[in-house]
Amino acid sequence: MKIGVLVKNVPDTETKIKLTSDGTGIETQGVKFVMNPFDEYAVEAALQFKEKIKDDATVTVVSLGPDRVVETLRTALAMGADDAVHVWDDAFEGGDMLTNARILAKVIEKIGFDLILGGKQGIDYDAMQTCAAVAEHLGIPQVQIVIALELSEDKTALVARRRIEGGDEVVDIKLPAVVTCEKGLNEPRYASLPGIMKAKKKEIKKIGLADLDGLTADDVGSMGSTTKIVGYESLAQRPSCRMLEGEPAQQAADLVRALREESKVI
Amino acid sequence: MTNDILVFAEIRDGSFKKINAELISAGLNLAEKSGGAVNVAALGGDIDAAIEDARKYPIQKVYAVKNAVLANYSTQGFADALEAVVKQAEPAIVLFGATAMGKDLSARVAARLGAALLTDCTEVDLEDGSLKVKRPVFSGKVYANVVSTNDGIKMASVRPNIYPASDQGGDPAELVDVACDLSADNIGAMVTAIESTAAGRKDVTEAEIIVAGGRSLKSEENFKILEELADVLGASVGASRAAVDAGYAPHSQQVGQTGKVVNPKLYIACGISGAIQHLVGMRTSKVIVAINKDANAPIFQHADYGIEGDLFDVVPLLTEEFKKIVEG
Numbered sequence: 001m002k003i004g005v006l007v008k009n010v011p012d013t014e015t016k017i018k019l020t021s022d023g024t025g026i027e028t029q030g031v032k033f034v035m036n037p038f039d040e041y042a043v044e045a046a047l048q049f050k051e052k053i054k055d056d057a058t059v060t061v062v063s064l065g066p067d068r069v070v071e072t073l074r075t076a077l078a079m080g081a082d083d084a085v086h087v088w089d090d091a092f093e094g095g096d097m098l099t100n101a102r103i104l105a106k107v108i109e110k111i112g113f114d115l116i117l118g119g120k121q122g123i124d125y126d127a128m129q130t131c132a133a134v135a136e137h138l139g140i141p142q143v144q145i146v147i148a149l150e151l152s153e154d155k156t157a158l159v160a161r162r163r164i165e166g167g168d169e170v171v172d173i174k175l176p177a178v179v180t181c182e183k184g185l186n187e188p189r190y191a192s193l194p195g196i197m198k199a200k201k202k203e204i205k206k207i208g209l210a211d212l213d214g215l216t217a218d219d220v221g222s223m224g225s226t227t228k229i230v231g232y233e234s235l236a237q238r239p240s241c242r243m244l245e246g247e248p249a250q251q252a253a254d255l256v257r258a259l260r261e262e263s264k265v266i
Numbered sequence: 267m268t269n270d271i272l273v274f275a276e277i278r279d280g281s282f283k284k285i286n287a288e289l290i291s292a293g294l295n296l297a298e299k300s301g302g303a304v305n306v307a308a309l310g311g312d313i314d315a316a317i318e319d320a321r322k323y324p325i326q327k328v329y330a331v332k333n334a335v336l337a338n339y340s341t342q343g344f345a346d347a348l349e350a351v352v353k354q355a356e357p358a359i360v361l362f363g364a365t366a367m368g369k370d371l372s373a374r375v376a377a378r379l380g381a382a383l384l385t386d387c388t389e390v391d392l393e394d395g396s397l398k399v400k401r402p403v404f405s406g407k408v409y410a411n412v413v414s415t416n417d418g419i420k421m422a423s424v425r426p427n428i429y430p431a432s433d434q435g436g437d438p439a440e441l442v443d444v445a446c447d448l449s450a451d452n453i454g455a456m457v458t459a460i461e462s463t464a465a466g467r468k469d470v471t472e473a474e475i476i477v478a479g480g481r482s483l484k485s486e487e488n489f490k491i492l493e494e495l496a497d498v499l500g501a502s503v504g505a506s507r508a509a510v511d512a513g514y515a516p517h518s519q520q521v522g523q524t525g526k527v528v529n530p531k532l533y534i535a536c537g538i539s540g541a542i543q544h545l546v547g548m549r550t551s552k553v554i555v556a557i558n559k560d561a562n563a564p565i566f567q568h569a570d571y572g573i574e575g576d577l578f579d580v581v582p583l584l585t586e587e588f589k590k591i592v593e594g
């Protein structure tokens with residue numbers, strides 16, 4: 001069984017996002033990039049399947065992005081992935097999610113997988129678009145926001161539990177399929193020291209535009225995109241907090257009055 | 267292509283969800299600029315009641331695909347049905363709710379139709395024929411202004427609780443049954459069961475009021491005091507990750523970066539410190555109240571009202587005070 005995992009390299013959750021002085025971009029200087037947290041669940045899920053299936057399973061991690069994504073691929077290798085594929089070409093610069101998905105789908109088609117795992121969403125642009133679009137281009141089913149996943153005995157199907165508003169859906173999935181992972185699915189392992197050493201020496205395969213049949217420079221990057229970010233805005237500052245004074249009973253009564261009479265939310 | 271706006275209606279358990287009325291009002295704003303009409307796509311199995319509901323809004327047409335294959339949500343089934351509606355209605359713009367269903371379906375259909383797609387918008391506008399939206403990015407740390415750059419169809423998903431729900435009124439909208447061949451055999455991922463988690467309460471993403479608790483609640487049992495307050499207010503209960511990881515509350519209630527992004531009119535944070543990963547999930551709430559015994563807790567920098575105090579004293583007192591109002 002060949003399992004592919006889509007991993008994205010994103011700014012660390014603690015990062016303070018600073019806008020460039022003209023407000024049209026994000027300052028990337030000094031920003032620490034890490035594996036998208038939701039993709040850690042995907043890598044872990046793939047490794048658990050591999051351990052369960054034993055010898056006839058491989059886990060390949062795929063990331064599209066500039067050179068810094070290699071570090072995220074190495075992290076996944078250190079966790080235990082078998083192979084890594086770095087997808088990049090200068091022509092890919094500035095592509096939106098649906099455009100990147102077109103590229104990733106071509107890469108996946110070229111390698112051939114039985115199961116493709118990804119994260120629920122990238123915590124950079126919070127798009128939740130890439131995996132669904134990949135599944136569409138491949139013409140295979142997708143199930144997103146998954147918190148439990150089981151492989152059938154014959155390895156041709158999965159049962160997933162998917163988180164929706166106010167409940168869970170239980171879904172039967174025929175492979176090949178794309179599944180995206182949500183917190184709660186598992187506890188991602190840390191890379192072991194020997195794993196890290198081994199990962200350093202692993203060769204990472206590179207794939208560029210010329211390797212992908214049927215795609216031209218017009219289909220990818222900013223040229224192929226149908227959306228464009230024109231600027232950023234900081235969140236509006238809230239007026240400073242009004243602290244309620246007095247004994248707890250007084251505070252409670254004053255708060256309720258303020259919510260009713262000033263902000264009129266009650 | 268027409269100048270019309272198509273609203274994908276989310277129907278769960280046969281009922282027309284509130285987000286749909288919000289999308290209709292967002293759509294009416296857009297339609298005024300585009301010079302088109304707002305229409306609704308209603309897809310599902312047994313959805314006659316939802317269709318009748320949809321027809322009461324100030325829209326022109328309800329395009330319906332009724333088919334037993336659509337009784338439960340499946341990306342493939344719904345994508346085929348929505349594609350059939352789009353082919354017939356030829357909208358300029360399609361709006362979805364930024365919900366589990368709306369986000370899943372919109373990305374699939376946008377990829378199929380080569381549409382521009384903007385997810386999770388808090389503002390949608392039309393400018394020189396382009397869709398122009400505002401959407402929170404980097405887990406809500408900043409907003410991005412994004413435009414569509416294509417000539418063809420454009421799509422956006424809109425966050426719940428941003429646009430006011432449209433009023434009903436006017437003549438009933440015309441009902442158009444759309445033909446669409448669907449077979450369960452072609453659907454590789456099928457829902458076999460739906461298990462409800464938030465017994466009797468709205469999901470936090472849909473709630474107008476949220477009472478949330480953190481690690482300081484110290485046990486699942488103690489979350490009851492938040493539930494009592496929530497009951498009085500008709501609110502939902504939220505939790506910090508620390509509380510969820512400690513097992514005091516289920517993950518379905520977690521607010522924040524690895525939980526849910528919520529957008530209520532009132533968020534009451536009880537014993538939550540205000541870590542950045544929590545803030546990004548609730549920062550757009552209209553009014554934020556913080557109760558914390560540490561006057562220096564970061565949450566106070568993001569709250570409108572603060573009570574420095576012990577939540578175990580304050581919360582039951584608040585419950586009593588709110589009761590007085592509710593009971594008049």
Ligand SMILES: Cc1cc2nc3c(=O)[nH]c(=O)nc-3n(C[C@H](O)[C@H](O)[C@H](O)COP(=O)(O)OP(=O)(O)OC[C@H]3O[C@@H](n4cnc5c(N)ncnc54)[C@H](O)[C@@H]3O)c2cc1C
Nearest residue numbers: 480481482506507508522523524525537538539544559577
């Ligand atoms: C990748 C990543 C993702 C994350 N995602 C999320 C997420 O989605 N959601 C989230 O919430 N966190 C998330 N976190 C965790 C976040 O960083 C914080 O650790 C967490 O929010 C803290 O929860 P807390 O406020 O309940 O606990 P604490 O930070 O421990 O704060 C407890 C607060 O309660 C106050 N307190 C204690 N006792 C009382 C009392 N009796 N009365 C009143 N006040 C009292 C204290 O003064 C303190 O301010 C994430 C972290 C990482 C690294």
Ligand SMILES: Nc1ncnc2c1ncn2[C@@H]1O[C@H](COP(=O)(O)O)[C@@H](O)[C@H]1O
Nearest residue numbers: 006007064118119121122127128129130
């Ligand atoms: N550039 C990329 N390279 C590899 N995988 C990606 C990339 N972008 C998105 N993904 C995958 O798609 C998921 C959703 O991302 P997004 O659509 O950006 O929210 C991520 O969690 C990854 O699994």
